[in-house]
Amino acid sequence: MSQELIDRWTVFIEKVSERLDAIIQEAGQGVLAIGRAHREDSMPLNNALTGLDHRVRQLEERIDQVWDDKVEGQFSSVGGKVHDLGIDMTADAKRTHRQRWERAKASWLSTLANEAKPLALAAEAEPVACQNCGAPLALPTRRKTVSHPCGSCGTVNQVVPPAIVRAYFGAGCVNLANAASLPHRHAVEDNRVEVDRWSRARNWAAETVESMETWRDLERKVHQTYAETLASLTGEPIDTGFVESRMKHFMKYGLDMNQAWVKVHGRST
Amino acid sequence: MDLVGTLSAHRAHLVDAFRGPSWAAVAQDYGATGATREDQLRAALTAVVTWARGLTADPAVLAHLDTFVSEAMDAAVPKTGAVAGLSMIFANATASTGWWASQMSSKTTYVASCTSCGAPQKKLLKFTCEYCGLPLYEELR
Numbered sequence: 001m002s003q004e005l006i007d008r009w010t011v012f013i014e015k016v017s018e019r020l021d022a023i024i025q026e027a028g029q030g031v032l033a034i035g036r037a038h039r040e041d042s043m044p045l046n047n048a049l050t051g052l053d054h055r056v057r058q059l060e061e062r063i064d065q066v067w068d069d070k071v072e073g074q075f076s077s078v079g080g081k082v083h084d085l086g087i088d089m090t091a092d093a094k095r096t097h098r099q100r101w102e103r104a105k106a107s108w109l110s111t112l113a114n115e116a117k118p119l120a121l122a123a124e125a126e127p128v129a130c131q132n133c134g135a136p137l138a139l140p141t142r143r144k145t146v147s148h149p150c151g152s153c154g155t156v157n158q159v160v161p162p163a164i165v166r167a168y169f170g171a172g173c174v175n176l177a178n179a180a181s182l183p184h185r186h187a188v189e190d191n192r193v194e195v196d197r198w199s200r201a202r203n204w205a206a207e208t209v210e211s212m213e214t215w216r217d218l219e220r221k222v223h224q225t226y227a228e229t230l231a232s233l234t235g236e237p238i239d240t241g242f243v244e245s246r247m248k249h250f251m252k253y254g255l256d257m258n259q260a261w262v263k264v265h266g267r268s269t
Numbered sequence: 270m271d272l273v274g275t276l277s278a279h280r281a282h283l284v285d286a287f288r289g290p291s292w293a294a295v296a297q298d299y300g301a302t303g304a305t306r307e308d309q310l311r312a313a314l315t316a317v318v319t320w321a322r323g324l325t326a327d328p329a330v331l332a333h334l335d336t337f338v339s340e341a342m343d344a345a346v347p348k349t350g351a352v353a354g355l356s357m358i359f360a361n362a363t364a365s366t367g368w369w370a371s372q373m374s375s376k377t378t379y380v381a382s383c384t385s386c387g388a389p390q391k392k393l394l395k396f397t398c399e400y401c402g403l404p405l406y407e408e409l410r
Contacts, residue, residue, distance in 0.1 A: 003289070003290060007288055007289050011287075011306070023355065026355050030355060030358075030359045033359075034359060034362060034363065037363075038366060041366065043365075043366070044362045044363045047361065047363075048362035051355075051358035051361065051362065055355065055358065128377070128378055129378075130380075131380040131389075132389045147393055147394075149393065154391050155380055155389040155390065156380065156381065156389070156390040156391065156393055157379070157380055158378070158380070158381070159377060159378045159379075160377045160378075162377055
């Protein structure tokens with residue numbers, strides 16, 4: 001009885017998974033095409049991703065709906081570990097589907113960013129002439145908007161970066177940094193699930209301080225990887241302030257709320 | 270058991286087996302092959318329909334056979350509820366690009382010029398005309 005129940009739920013989850021595969025396959029071609037057609041304007045790409053996110057959320061909602069309305073009662077009536085197994089199967093399906101979708105998006109956005117890089121570097125190297133006398137301007141950077149006096153006639157030129165430079169060194173590099181940190185974000189999520197199940201198997205034992213230290217280190221790895229990758233791509237210094245601000249938030253609303261942690265490590269602030 | 274009853278028994282047997290661990294053996298019994306369980310089930314149901322068509326000329330039974338596979342597949346394979354096509358999403362995503370493109374300028378260098386005499390700005394953060402002394406951005410009245 002319980003095996004049949006598990007098999008039927010497995011079949012349903014596999015069907016949703018196949019549906020996600022079909023969306024990823026179809027969406028990939030569309031996202032890359034739209035991104036290549038509008039390299040300097042992120043709006044069409046973001047519009048498309050918003051619509052696709054909604055479509056993928058519908059799959060997750062469908063799992064929840066069927067589980068709540070039709071399936072959980074059956075698992076619950078068997079009870080015990082079978083009920084826990086059903087809950088785990090449902091949560092794992094939703095988490096792995098979302099992670100697959102996030103990896104797919106990161107892959108497409110990384111492809112587009114890497115393709116934009118040579119175009120951005122070429123545009124950055126193009127000379128800029130003074131709008132008053134035509135003499136070439138010796139600009140300190142082409143990656144930011146600058147007000148720069150002409151060395152020849154003294155006229156102040158306000159020079160904005162070319163659109164492709166803004167696109168690559170703005171959203172493109174951020175997308176690449178996000179893609180680099182994504183596996184670490186997923187590792188945090190997987191770790192929390194693992195800890196929760198470890199606790200459940202021990203009659204809801206409290207998480208150990210060593211486990212929380214692992215959580216803290218995994219969390220820091222996410223932000224550190226993002227900041228280091230972004231710095232390596234843009235040539236700017238590593239934004240340690242960003243990392244520490246994220247960790248401060250994590251500690252304040254995460255570990256500092258746990259008495260076992262505070263007893264050993266004290267409060268972070 | 271009449272033919273319709275036999276068909277119902279085949280359907281119940283196949284759908285139940287499809288949901289359980291004994292599917293591989295049942296699929297083999299029906300000679301059903303396919304890359305996925307779903308394909309195998311469809312092949313098994315189609316084999317049943319082919320067999321039944323050779324046994325009857327009754328229009329009512331033949332009409333039942335026309336929808337036998339699709340109805341059994343619907344019963345066995347739960348729907349996910351999502352719509353397949355994504356073309357509308359991409360169509361909507363680019364719907365306003367023409368308007369935005371018309372509003373954007375490809376120009377990347379600007380010089381602030383006096384609205385009174387046309388002289389250019391000469392000093393950073395100084396927005397008074399070097400030539401005529403009027404504010405660079407103030408409109409003439």
